[in-house]
Amino acid sequence: MRRSSLAAGTLLTTLIQKQWPHEAVLISDEPLPPYQRPPLSKDYLAGKTARESLYLRPHSMYENAGHRLRLGERVERIDRVNKTVELSDQSTLGYDRLVLATGARVRRLNAPGADLEGIHYLRDIADTDALRSQLSPGQRLVIVGGGYIGLEVAAIAVKGGLKVTVLEAAGRVMQRVTGPEISAFFLAKHRDAGEEVRLDTSVIGFEADDDGHVAGVAVADGSTVPVDVVLVAVGITPETALAESAGLPCDDGILVDEYVRSGDPAILAIGDCTRHRNVFFEQPQRMESVANAVDQARTAAATLMGDDKPYDAVPWFWSNQYDVRLQMVGLSKDHDERVVRGNPRDGAFAVFYMREGHLVAVDAVNLPIAFMVGKKLVYQHRDVDAEALSDPDIELKSLV
Known part of the structure; x- marks a missing residue:
């Protein structure tokens, strides 16, 4: 693994929970153990959250489980033939399986x-x-x-x-x-x-x-x-330089299949750095979200343990701004109809995005029930009546 990312930390934590019998080494150019990034633009920036509370697990937990964190080091090169990585301190490290969780860099x-x-x-x-x-x-x-x-x-x-x-x-x-x-x-x-x-x-x-x-x-x-x-704050681009220099297929992200395997069967990739196949979508997608990083990490853990489970999660996102919580599920870019439930002036409403009669995405503003129901409907590829979605007298739960 590489980088103190949420994806890398979730993978290592999942392997510990599943009692993976082998040693894992996390190599990160950051000096900190894996941590959560969403609070960086919210409570941590506001000074409401201590740095230590961002860590997924204490540093000692990984080592007590028999794994190693090599922090403040960088992988400079992957030798796929000999299955080694060359580090910034000139040392080399062998691997049986390699997971790239290189994340993204700011534009x-x-x-x-x-x-x-x-x-x-x-x-x-x-x-x-x-x-x-x-x-x-x-x-x-x-x-x-x-x-x-x-x-x-x-x-x-x-x-x-x-x-x-x-x-x-x-x-x-x-x-x-x-x-x-x-x-x-x-x-x-x-x-x-x-x-x-x-x-x-x-x-x-x-x-x-x-x-x-x-x-x-x-x-x-x-x-x-x-x-x-x-x-x-004009977006991010996937960090693919290491993968590209190793000859792995990349296209606006490291290309992986539904089991997060790259073009090399010994190398997996997870998180913001990937363009992945998902049984839920027809075309490969690249997601910049916490949910994607966590779900792909769990898929990688299953793949490493020989329990192949394809990645089929519906993407979801959230944002907190002032007293508003925005929760989003699905991808709305190809919709052909929008249905609004509630009144924006009341501070709680949702927008449902339809394509050819079925629900593809939901944006819910201070309306968690719309998010929760929408997540199920989007996953099910359900055809939904637009009038029922907009009618406040019809309970959303009844549509599932």
């Missing part, structure tokens, strides 16, 4: 001044620590990107007394992952909280003060937004 802006002090990205604990150290009441924070991470950080910053501006290049927030009704609801939520949210706004560069610290964000309309701190 970086290629714009003048993008390397100035005060411009941050958020992917790991160190990133959050660095950002939090520069946030204080009254400061001007500009967030480039109106996706999950950007909006979650915006909500935390506003609560902390900062003046927040969100710059989104697309025509609506969270456009890549949700429909217009959800986007409109969250746009209003953030603006009502006092944020300035500018849509259709592309960043073309950054300006510095006399000390080389970022002082302004230049946008395509010719204006400049004054700033003290910048967070760039």
Whole structure:
């Protein structure tokens, strides 16, 4: 295994629970044991969660079970012929089976001044620590990107007394992952909280003060937004360089089958770094979610133990912003009909996404029953009556 990712940690924990009789070695370029990443843009950033509470398990638990964590080291090369990996300290380590859980890296802006002090990205604990150290009441924070991470950080910053501006290049927030009704609801939520949210706004560069610290964000309309701190949150790309250099098939992710096996039967891959086959979908998918990382890790554990169980989980996601919990299940990008249940003005509603008469995705805002029922209906590929979904007098549970 490689990296202190949630996927790697879940796999190792699952192998321990199943009493896997062999030694596992987790190699990570981070100095920390596997930890949860969602709180990094939420409670951990707000200072409500201690670092130790993010760890999946104490370091000692892995070693007491007969496994090793080699932290602060990096795998530089895979030798598939001899089944060895070469590490950053020049040592080599042999393997019978190798699992790649290399995760993803943040997309970086290629714009003048993008390397100035005060411009941050958020992917790991160190990133959050660095950002939090520069946030204080009254400061001007500009967030480039109106996706999950950007909006979650915006909500935390506003609560902390900062003046927040969100710059989104697309025509609506969270456009890549949700429909217009959800986007409109969250746009209003953030603006009502006092944020300035500018849509259709592309960043073309950054300006510095006399000390080389970022002082302004230049946008395509010719204006400049004054700033003290910048967070760039424009997505991630799968970390596939190690797999590619080893000759493993990759296409916007390491290609794996429904048992998370790569093109080499001795090498598995899990988490954000993969494009995987799922018996639920016709085409390979790449998912950036906690649920995918956990489910693929469990599939990998079964594969390693010879108990092949194909990966067939329905993708699901969540986001907390202000007093709103958004829960999402399925993939809505190919829908041909949307059905709204409830009224967004009441702060609790859901959008059901249909394709050819059956439910393919649900976005639920403060409406957990819609998420739970929707998860079952999406998994079952059920044909559902649109009027029944929208009618508040019909219990959702009755549709399962």
